[in-house]
Amino acid sequence: MENKLVIYNTLSRKKELFIPINPPNVGLYVCGPTVYGETHLGHARPAITFDLLFRYLSHLGYKIRYVRNITDVGHLENDADAGEDKIAKKARLEELEPMEIVQYYTNMYHDNMKKLNVLSPSIEPHASAHIMEQQQMVESIFRKGYAYESNGSVYFDVEKYNKTNNYGKLSGRNIEDLLSTTRELEGQEEKKNPFDFALWKKANPEHIMRWPSKWSDGFPGWHLECSVMSTKYLGEEFDIHGGGMDLLFPHHECEIAQTKIANGKESVKYWMHNNMITINGKKMGKSLGNAISLNQFFTGEHKLLEKPYAPLTIRFFILQAHYRSTVDFSNEALQAAEKGLQRLWTAFDSLSKIKAGNQSSVSISKLENKCYEALNDDLNSPVLIAHLFDGVKIINSLLSGKEQINKDDLNKLKSIYKTFVIDVLGFEKSEISQTDNKVYHKVVDLLLDLRMEAKAKKDFQMADNIRNKLLELGFEIKDKKDGYEWELSD
RNA sequence: GGUCUCGUGGCCGAGUGGCUAGGCGGAGGUCUGCAAAACCUUAGACAGCGGUUCGAAUCCGCUCGAGACCUCCA
Numbered sequence: 001m002e003n004k005l006v007i008y009n010t011l012s013r014k015k016e017l018f019i020p021i022n023p024p025n026v027g028l029y030v031c032g033p034t035v036y037g038e039t040h041l042g043h044a045r046p047a048i049t050f051d052l053l054f055r056y057l058s059h060l061g062y063k064i065r066y067v068r069n070i071t072d073v074g075h076l077e078n079d080a081d082a083g084e085d086k087i088a089k090k091a092r093l094e095e096l097e098p099m100e101i102v103q104y105y106t107n108m109y110h111d112n113m114k115k116l117n118v119l120s121p122s123i124e125p126h127a128s129a130h131i132m133e134q135q136q137m138v139e140s141i142f143r144k145g146y147a148y149e150s151n152g153s154v155y156f157d158v159e160k161y162n163k164t165n166n167y168g169k170l171s172g173r174n175i176e177d178l179l180s181t182t183r184e185l186e187g188q189e190e191k192k193n194p195f196d197f198a199l200w201k202k203a204n205p206e207h208i209m210r211w212p213s214k215w216s217d218g219f220p221g222w223h224l225e226c227s228v229m230s231t232k233y234l235g236e237e238f239d240i241h242g243g244g245m246d247l248l249f250p251h252h253e254c255e256i257a258q259t260k261i262a263n264g265k266e267s268v269k270y271w272m273h274n275n276m277i278t279i280n281g282k283k284m285g286k287s288l289g290n291a292i293s294l295n296q297f298f299t300g301e302h303k304l305l306e307k308p309y310a311p312l313t314i315r316f317f318i319l320q321a322h323y324r325s326t327v328d329f330s331n332e333a334l335q336a337a338e339k340g341l342q343r344l345w346t347a348f349d350s351l352s353k354i355k356a357g358n359q360s361s362v363s364i365s366k367l368e369n370k371c372y373e374a375l376n377d378d379l380n381s382p383v384l385i386a387h388l389f390d391g392v393k394i395i396n397s398l399l400s401g402k403e404q405i406n407k408d409d410l411n412k413l414k415s416i417y418k419t420f421v422i423d424v425l426g427f428e429k430s431e432i433s434q435t436d437n438k439v440y441h442k443v444v445d446l447l448l449d450l451r452m453e454a455k456a457k458k459d460f461q462m463a464d465n466i467r468n469k470l471l472e473l474g475f476e477i478k479d480k481k482d483g484y485e486w487e488l489s490d
Numbered sequence: 491g492g493u494c495u496c497g498u499g500g501c502c503g504a505g506u507g508g509c510u511a512g513g514c515g516g517a518g519g520u521c522u523g524c525a526a527a528a529c530c531u532u533a534g535a536c537a538g539c540g541g542u543u544c545g546a547a548u549c550c551g552c553u554c555g556a557g558a559c560c561u562c563c564a
Contacts, residue, residue: 244564336514386512
């Protein structure tokens, strides 16, 4: 299991060689969605980033347990909604059961992820199903003297923790700065210090999502679920914890602190954070009101979208940027991604038409090495894709006979494209639209056969007539040397 | 205000001391009844000003600009 995979560890702010704690096993935990709203483009970023990691580690031969949670409790609102659970709020507005909302948006998330060809994690735990374990962790922290109760809520004593530990080491903060920069929020008077965070929160009377506990009827603190569920499913020490950069502080910082106290040791070896997707240079986010949902991308029904975009176009668009860079949404960029992916696919299909000769005038192993080097360098998918485009040039040269390739090299070339394009990058073309209705396909073929006959008879009026009518209906007709290809465009 | 990140050609986006990134778009061409598609070739860049260096887009300083976190967030 030798590899040279290097990943950027937020904790050290450096790229580090990836060495699993218990090879060949790898424990991976990623912060999943809060299921109280439509899945939007921002959710696709971590899902796709860590899908790439999951796929690549699998390809390298690791046995991965990938845990990605569903957040369906907790997460306080601020301002007027302080103390109210987000999900409960939405539920009351729409007069639905909270779990109905959870189910609805979880289903949507799953559906969208499947379309993006994001593999399911090994375990997808719900926070609401781990209330008991969360209470146990609160109790454990309490017993160790790092928590205090106040008015039915339990808070983590950051100041005490910081005496023997470094609170802020992940996000590069220190407690003095935090004192002067924490905003005034409701409920702060319950805390010893404004930077203390809730482990258990007493629920207001109108709060629907609540569980009994020795402290109060309430719900677990904002950050507890990830500590609890990662420990439960991956153990007290595991390899990689991922999530969006916006979760770095306070979420992951708090997670480190409470886990350290509860378990007595550091749990995460490598912290990985994906950057944000921006729109007009600003972060796309639900709370900012500028998020475009994935369903809107797929249907094109949004005022900022010029057309619908296929799920794999979105995937390609995201993977064409490095995960630690921001990526800026625009129609132009998305359409460029669409064309680029098409070029890659065309070449991929052409592979089957290449005939092997006795010798090779192209270096395939060089290409292969470059591909691995790119991924090994902190999952540099844009560079990998660039190399694959270099390979497209090679494929086309082979196709036109400008270059030659022997049998072994040809097999290697095919295997490279299968490995990287399909297995690792996950650009597997959906065959649904091609196979769902065979009769209708035959009808279109029939029409185009008639057109070919017309062309043969130089009846171009008839030929063009058929083509134009089909174009009007939304078909894309591509004439080939001996025949045609067609597809129903979006 | 505090902490941090970034500024690359028309657009997106890699690189990070000397060696072509790549994609889209543009221009030119091949193919074709025409068109589309496909393919080939090609021009074009490192925010500004100083400094270090034989050499800087890459290191340092300053200026300008943009953004993130500090509050739920992917």
